[in-house]
Amino acid sequence: MSFKPWREIAVPHEDVLKGTFQQAEFAADLSRVHAGTANEEYQNPVHFFQRTYITEGMRLLLDSVVRRMTGKGGDPVIQLQTAFGGGKTHTMLAVYHLAKGEVPISELQGVAAILDVAGVTELPKARVAVLDGIKASPNQPTVREGHVIRTLWGDLAWQLGGAEGYALVADADASGTSPGKAVLETLLARSAPCVILIDELVAYVRQFEEGKTLSGGTFDSNLSFVQALTEALKAVPTAVLLASLPESDKEAGSQRGVRALEALAHYFGRVQALWKPVATEEAFEIVRRRLFTHINDKLAMEAVCRAYADFYAVHRNDFPVETQESRYFERLLHAYPIHPEVFDRLYEDWSTLENFQRTRGVLKLMAKVIHRLWKDGNNDPLIMPGSLPLYDADVRNEAIYYLPPGWDPVIERDVDGERAETWAIENTDARLGSVHACRRTARTIFLGSAPATSNQLVRGLELERVLLGAALPSHPVGIFRDALTRLRDRLHYLNHANNRFWLDTRPNLRREMEERKRRYQDREDVYPTIRERLQRSFASGVFGGIHVFTESGDVPDDWALRLVVLPPDAPFSKSGQSLAQERATEILKKRGDQPRFKQNRLIFVAADHDSISRLKDHVRSYLAWRSIVADYKDNRIVLDNLMAKQASASLEQAEETVRRMIREAYRWLLAPMQEARPGKGLSEVIWEYFPLNAGAQNWSQEIERVLKENELLITEWAPIHLRRVLTEWFWREDVKEVSALTVWQQTCQQLYLPRLRDDTVFQSTLAAGAESRDFFGFAQGKEDGRYVGFSYGKRYSPILDSSLLLIEPAAAAAYAEQQRAAEEAARGGGLDGGAGGTASVPTGGSPSYAGDSASGAYTVGGTPVGQAVMRQFYGTIELDPIQAKKQFADVVDEVVQAFTVRPGVKVKIAIEIQAESATGFDEGLQRTVRENCTVLRFKNFEFES
Structure with a gap:
């Protein structure tokens, strides 16, 4: 039997499709909306109500607010007290946009029906004041039009009545004492109809330390203000207050927070109407409205849901009892395109985790799931627990974020991903692999068993519920039973007992291993x-x-x-x-x-x-x-x-x-x-x-x-690159040849030169450039100004030793030309330049002859060959005492090593240190220096007066 996949019936919102949704977008911020800086979906009333499902609780609350604003009854004080992430701020935003009246009621989806029930034809615009306990600071006054506002009551008066309203409470604001009930009644009456929204009040009040006065007043003065305000609201028939309080002591924070929650709950409790906006069943529509734009084929949707309901009825012994009720078909319709079992597990199991927010947590996780499934072309009839793409890093990270450490390897090894055991089983068993039976089963077990808490009486999912999350109407149930059997034998983290299955981060021997x-x-x-x-x-x-x-x-x-x-x-x-x-x-x-x-x-x-x-x-x-x-x-x-x-x-x-x-x-x-x-x-x-x-x-x-690839190592070097290095670093106007061995050794030493794999690469480069006259010439040494074993522009097999010279091309060409001329002259019986003249071969420039030298000695490159041989070198350098370490290393690299690399050269280095002080050296310094000099074996050292 074939059904239309969910992707052809339900269309996700664009941000879900593109994966551009952000975590912050799921968090409504009342203050940002009031300031006009919120995201479009929260700031724009029309867009807000388009994506907001008006639950039964929210409808009753809006009905009360409408009646109150029009003087037809309604509750003066409404406390919103739900669990973390239960939709308090979202409900207050609905009241905010309704009261502001910035767009016609007819454009706000679902609101017109509420006014009809209340018998209201036209809703007046109200003055709206927003007090945010997180944004406000008890000890940081704000300045508005020259007025310094310190307290909540000062802020409230300014928002409702501007400077005129603030004047009513100016003294109380300056002193940090609560204004009386009568003053607040006057303020509310002048501002009516008005709506006051107080969010996160506990977060504000818990900051007041016992017995300490801040600019925002004291702990007691703020509680007195709340008491006076709630009493004053009863006297003004067109004024209404909505306040959010956390549901548990844990959300209240510190011990002062718990005290503040108890006190505020007491004062609100005297006059409040308590609302709990979101029911679990209604969450289906909330999530669908936020994640999907519309259902474009309702007949196809109903056909899919009916097929599932019939499938469960036919195999009644394989699935939970609740699937046999007619109401389950309605649940399938309400949750479509998401299977109700996904919501049940998230709202019943995952919401027990400390950081998992009911509506917001579900939205964040499911947005990532839908984005990945859409991207991968998933064709399941419904998005089921077995459909969760835990192979996707974003989905996996979002899920394990709420779990204790250790789940990442569990998923990667046992549940989903290319290295997972489930994939390996399916790759070897075409029957299981055709429907991804192992993956679907493991994903279902993960979703239902991962959020384990200490207060769980029984661990794991029953077999019937595993099949409910994995099985598809178009395939036999037996395939998924077989998959579960295979998983029991193969998976490392899967546990089972009493017909229940669960995944854990610890295998059986985990404790001993730890x-x-x-x-x-x-x-x-x-x-x-x-x-x-x-x-x-x-x-x-x-x-x-x-x-x-x-x-x-x-x-x-x-x-x-x-x-x-x-x-x-x-x-x-x-x-x-x-x-x-x-x-x-x-x-x-x-x-x-x-x-x-x-x-x-x-x-x-x-x-x-x-x-x-x-x-x-x-x-x-x-x-x-x-x-x-x-x-x-x-x-x-x-x-x-x-x-x-x-x-x-x-x-x-x-x-x-x-x-x-x-x-x-x-x-x-x-x-x-x-x-x-x-x-x-x-x-x-x-x-x-x-x-x-x-x-x-x-x-x-x-x-x-x-x-x-990054040219950090050269395994093949073109001669042109070697010539560039020679020209840049070795050949100079007065030096036209350089030892090839020196060049190779310098590439091994200097970090600014190319890094060659080994000397064979260098030798291959030399050989490759030998036949060309564009790169360099060769010689096996230089004696009396003449190149020994000179070669230029001919095939040559260089041997890399200390005698091999690389000659600059122009100098090599001149030398070759001079050789040719000398040979021709020798064949002609002598040189034309004068009798008895002996040709010399320069290393660069023009040839010179014996007749050109005043001393009568022939020259090579302008250097008289007859001059004395230099056998000793002496040099002195003064080092900066601060940079001496680096400078000495440079001297060794650039000067000393030039001698030490040559055989037979003896080098002697002496260091002379002179230090002077106008005030003299103390005994401690003298003792330290003498001891160190002794250890370092100084030949001579002494202090003088």
Whole structure:
């Protein structure tokens, strides 16, 4: 039998369809409406009544207000006292728009009928005063047109009568004492017809401390004002007061709040008419009016509801007794397109949770459900408990927000989602998968059993109610019975007893696991486990070494590319400087106590700051389950077969969770770099960060992919890029060649240079550029001004050693030309420039000859070859004492290392420190400096007068 799906009959509001609804839109705010700043659906009277279902309680209340405003009776004081989220503010908004009279009554849906019953043909506009206990402050007066208003009665008088009305209570407002009943009667009479709306009065009154006077008066003076106001209202036949009070002591807040609630309830109770606006059955229409625009095919709607009612009647032994009553068909119609069982579970079970607001909580959850189902093209005849798309993150998060911690893995593992057991069962059983029987059953059990409270006498859903939430009229009931049987055997968190089923965050051995879990410490147990898993997860690939949680002194300072995985106590956060950057900077700058030179050979991986606590928690769970299983195998604990299976299954799940969480947590790749700014030197180290895909099959390949795509690591380098680096950093006007080994080593050291995978990449680049005259020339050394093994524009296989030189193209071309000329001259019997002249080959510029030199020695590049060989170097530099550490590191990098990389060069460094003080050095400082100098093995040190 085929039925029209709900999506073809009921049309959701646009904001629900698009998913643009906001949580705040479900919360009516009386003060914002009064100020004219509320959302359109609350601010506009026409839109408000279009989306408002006038319940029986609200109809009677509006009838009383209408009669009161027109002097035809009605109650002078109405107290709205319902549970949290029961619609108090929404009801007051209906009175507000009715009393303001901003649009004709005929445009307010459902209101004209109320006036007809009351015998009112025209409703006068009333003056409306709104007192919001949350917005008002007992000790922060407001200023209006030069008048300082301090108290509730001052605010009330101003709203009703302006400056003239305020004058009646000005003295009482200034002194913080309640005005008398007679004054309030005068105020109300002058302002009539008038409506006073007081919201969250307890929240205001509970702020007054005992015996303390604030600008808003005292605790007692505010209670006296309420008493006087309620009495005065009885004397003015066209004035009415609506006040909201919380239903329970818990909502009242502190002990002072409870006292305020008791006192206010007492004074209101003397004259009030108590209203409870929303009945449970009426909530069906409230939700439908807010979430759906209209029903466009009522005949199809009735056909669907009739099919369900008949289905339940035919299978009367499979479903709850109430479904056999004729009234259940009416319930189906009233709730359409949502199944009544959804409302029953939400209003009966979920509303018992501390933070779940009856109407507003249902609206928020169902709006997300409908949006996702519409987006996915759901074709169910009704939106049932089994239809809830808990695979959707928004829906799942909205549901588990109200629940104790631990439900997310329950849903993900057992109920819904691609990794859920229900999906796995359906993928292997086409009969169950064709109707999503396992998912529908698990979702139903979740909705009916997740909101467990301590006062529940019996836990779980009866079998009949599970079938009611999952079964469809077009499919046999037996499919869903079979699905439930499969779930009992497979699901980890599903419990059953006495024909009832429930999901829990704890498996059977959860308590034992939690006890053991607390034994494990971060550094002794958790970190080594994470380290072991990480080490198993990586393959070396492009890296010469992978260092997991390694101290800086144990990370080699060599030419190999190295990946450093930072420990969990150094996580990364995008929000700003994090522990990861600090720890990585320490390793980058130092190898133990020594400075690190090959800084451009380090790449870092760090855990996400927001995920690391969950990772550690999951590791503790894994360790606990592992210990339980080990103890069971060693006969240290006794488990029955079911518990043993549960323990093994829990261990497997915990191990998989740890593996997944490690991937999800360690998802940040950090790469250091520096900017070289002309005339300003090097910038501080800049950390670039990139996310890793936790779902990638091969983690090492994923790291390599991110490195390559973001040009953090070069595996193939074009010669043109090498020439650009040489031109920018190595060749200068007076230096036309550079050691290739120096260039390679500098790329390993300097963070502003490209990071190459290894020296083979560099050698391949050299070879690729050898045959072209556009990039560089080669030589295997330079002796007496001549290039040894010179090659330019020819196939060349360079060997990367200390003798290999890279020559600037123009200089190489000039040298090649000079070689050619010299060869031609040699073949012609000599040079034309003069007898006995010997050709020299410059490194750049024009050739020069012996005849050009006044000394008679030939030159290369303008440097006389005959001059003395420089065998020693001496240099002195003064360091800024504040920046000495950085400056000395620069000296080592830029000067000292230029000598130390050459074989046979001996370098001696001496440090001279001079300190002067006009006032002299005290004994403590002298002792400290002498002791430190001794430890550091200074050759000479002394203080002088």
